[in-house]
Amino acid sequence: MNSWKAANTLMVQGTTSDAGKSLLVAGLCRCFNDMGMRVAPFKPQNMALNSAVTPEGGEIGRAQALQAVAARVAPHVDMNPVLLKPNTDTGAQVIIHGKAVTDMEAAAYHDYKRTAMKAVLQSHERLSAAYELVVVEGAGSPAEINLRDRDIANMGFAEAVDCPVIIVADIDRGGVFAQLVGTLELLSPLEQARVMGFVINRFRGDIGLLQPGLDWLEARTGKPVLGVLPYLHNLGAAAEDSIDVQQNVDRNDIRLRIKVPVLSRISNHTDFDMLRQHPQVELTYVGQNERLDNADLIIVPGSKHVRADLDLLRRCGWADDIARHLRYGGKVLGICGGYQILGQEIADPDAIEGKGGTSAGLGYLPIRTRMYPQKALLNSQGQLCFGGEPVAVKGYQIHAGRSELLPELMPANTEIQPFAELDGEGFDGCFSADHQVAGTYLHGLFDSPDALQRILRWAGADTSLQAGYQDQQETALNRIAAACRDHLDLARILSFTACQAPNAGTVS
Structure with missing residues (x-):
């Protein structure tokens, strides 16, 4: 002893x-x-x-x-009683016992x-x-x-x-x-x-x-x-924070090529773990001096600082790459912050994520987003609403933004197609009128085998059914x-x- x-x-x-x-x-x-x-x-x-997100709704x-x-x-x-989520090179959101309490610079946190x-x-x-x-x-x-x-x-x-x-x-x-x-x-x-x-x-x-x-x-x-x-x-195994670029891809049977821009405050890139493990999917993380080209699907990931990463998309030429990709018939999916970026407008009047203000989005989805102090922290499940019979999907949500649908932006006699219907929450996400662009607030949506296969089919590939995330x-x-x-x-x-x-x- x-x-x-x-x-x-x-x-x-x-x-x-x-x-x-x-x-x-x-x-x-x-x-x-x-x-x-x-x-x-x-x-x-x-x-x-x-x-x-924990069962009691903490982060x-x-x-x-x-x-x-x-x-x-x-x-x-x-x-994990103290979680720091960086939103600048010198500052972070401070989360205590699962709830965000404040944003702090490094020197102030030292005293805290x-x-x-x-x-x-x-x-x-x-x-x-x-x-x-x-x-x-x-x-x-x-x-x-x-x-x-x-x-x-x-x-x-x-x-x-x-x-x-x-x-x-x-x-x-x-x-x-x-x-x-x-x-x-x-x-x-x-x-x-x-x-x-x-x-x-x-x-x-x-x-x-x-x-x-x-x-x-x-x-x-x-x-x-x-x-x-x-x-x-x-x-x-899910990485704590660093991006894992290793893949389990069969080079002789690649059916879908995916590009993901590495945003400056990319969050929850574990969303892509099951795509990296799929032998028929080639997923490439794209750095800031690289192009979003030669892809079947571009995924705009989550971000801790959405408006700043929207600016980054434009500065890096990625917004132009996305426009060209869509002209040639490619598909684009936005997850959480990426979903907001693909909409019409992101407003942050209360400076929830850095400097306050309003930014025009990329304009592909009929939504308008505003940031609020209280985060949505949810474990969600439901069904995907596209591509045939509904299939089960589950995931989690962590976002300060709330997005409002704008049906007036759709063509005449065309309703907005939701991405998913979630139990007890209603519809989540949406598609563009031509179904080339989609967005959702669900992190972890690729972890369900049937949902993964359905999304890849929408993106243009028939793939084999893989084991689920929990089994993996x-x-x-x-x-x-x-x-x-x-x-x-x-x-x-x-x-x-x-x-x-x-x-x-x-x-x-």
Whole structure:
């Protein structure tokens, strides 16, 4: 037994962003749940534009929603009490316990951290009381010297609740020993003592060739290497924030080519995960010096700063590319902010997203949008309203804008075609009169297999029916958990806490 006060809390920190913290936490949650433990994920502070809506109508990072699935529990706002959604290079929307409270510049948020820490500790206390084990994900690196003061995301939190820490590093980036030794050296002696060991992530090759380095690392730091996780190819797990460009495409059977412009504040790009995994779909993210050409379908994604990204579309020449694409018979789909961009007008008189004002949209859809302080946060399901018999669709909505239909813009004797009819909510989205352009507020609409196939058919391609998003994520989580069981010393990791798994004999 150790002396940690927070004996049912274990924290995973990383040497860098994208070192593998999110997936390691997910893997540990699944492993410990498989052993019979009631486990909850937790991230004190997350900065990401990919978010999810919890059953109680709050907003948390998508990584914590995935980790909740791994732990086989419902996602809850306490699992990510502080979410920062950047809306400029120096500012972000601050979301506390699932609700947006204000926009802040970085310097102002630094002073606000004392208030944020109270929310963090309240959430952790509730989770600790409700679960046998809380597995915590840090943010970025604990060795960011400029962020140490009032830290709530890494060692500041670990010290506040007095919990043990594991540090994970990505060997695929190179310099893994420098990452680990350097991170440890930059911690205070008390913080160093809190580190129980290391995990090396994304290893490919002969582990025997790595062993001398592992022996040196343990001798140099006095900390054990708790395991070396392999590189898991074509994993397909939802990314926390960075855009994953890997695809599972069959080059000999591409039936649809999709282009997605990478907006400056692109949000919820996990919308496209199932398209990237579809072997008959080629999806390309288009950077700001690239063209939106040679596509069958252009998708304008969600945005945290819609009017600014509308301006970006025009500056980059993408608005002209979309016009040319439509002249040649292509299709365009807008999701959430992209739906608003494709309409007639976006008004933000109260400066909800940056500087207030009104912008003319691209003018393809008969809608007018206004921004409001209160976000719509909904989990939705219903049916698609086009292309034949209705098919089921489900997803979630996160938007400050409300869009009004403008039937007077339609040709005579032509009604507006809705995109979907949602249970208890009415119609969502719409089409242009010629059905070349469509828009919807539904994130995650490609996650339902039949809905995905119907949308691709509207875009011009008959494709095979694929497995659904939930099945795909379960497969990914089980692969991560299997790697953790096979390559980590789970018994030793669990021994850092006072927790005992009911099936502890199965720990390997």
